Amino acid sequence: MIIGGVAFVYENWIGHALIAIISLLLMVYALTTGATLRGRIKRGSGNAFKLHKKYGIYFGTFILGSFIYGLWIRLQHGESILLSVHGKLGLVILLLVVLQVIPSLILKSRARYRELHKTLGYALAPVLFIDASWGLYNGVISGTKNLVLLHSVSGGLASLVLVWIILELLYPKDRSLSRVRVASYLAVFFVTAGCWIAGGYNYLTSYSSQVKPIILEGPYPWAHEIIMEMKEHVFVFLPIIVLALSITLSILDKNNFLDDAKLRRALTMISFLALFMVLLMFLMGAIISNAGQIGTEGLR
Known part of the structure; x- marks a missing residue:
């Protein structure tokens, strides 16, 4: 119903992005409950297995x-995905x-499949964040430059790592300090x-001379x-x-932690502040890039 509603309201990349964002949130929760089951983070109240299964199904859906x-969307434009x-x-x-x-729902004995299930779950996280970052920027500015794309993908991965840090801090275990340092x-x-060097270089070499004048002359200065x-x-x-x-975590004593x-x-x-800043930069970058694209179309 949610996907259908989004598709009805947004028949463009925005709807696809909204669905992807919801998927990211569900993935984070599924990873959290999965890590709880494995003992990587401290258990809270509630049945972690049922929650993991429930939100895993939601995530897959x-x-x-x-x-x-x-x-x-691709077929509407006559393009292959x-x-x-x-x-x-x-x-x-x-x-x-x-x-x-699918195998986790079908197999009765999950002991042999558990490690593969865990590996696939952890592999999904960075791939999904990279894909979401890539897709959002391609949706906002088609044919995006490599540096802008690197800037975007790095921001997505940075946000994923910051979520990891937050979870380790909220649910500490014996090995949490070593993991949170990494x-x-x-x-x-x-x-x-990604965010600083690639983004700064793109700002100095491309944005200032090419994109900035177009935005200032366009409808959204x-x-x-x-x-x-x-x-x-x-x-x-x-x-x-x-x-x-990072420096604070590297010099912390395990007992104090x-x-x-x-x-x-x-x-x-x-960590929440840093995550908020990364996501805010992501949003502001999308707005700026969209304004540049609209300004470019207005000059044609």
């Missing part, structure tokens, strides 16, 4: 719906979901290399005057916040 919706990297990644994701969900190093890499100005400030502080978080709830709460808030 939304992935299937998103793929069908994307296929429908396999002509784009986004479409190929979508097909890979669908196959991974089928291989993960996650923080990855966050620093994705934010610095505020996309640069307000949104880009905001993004520039977030752009400056985001790597500093993520780096400070496990015993000091206030410390973990503070680190969790910082």
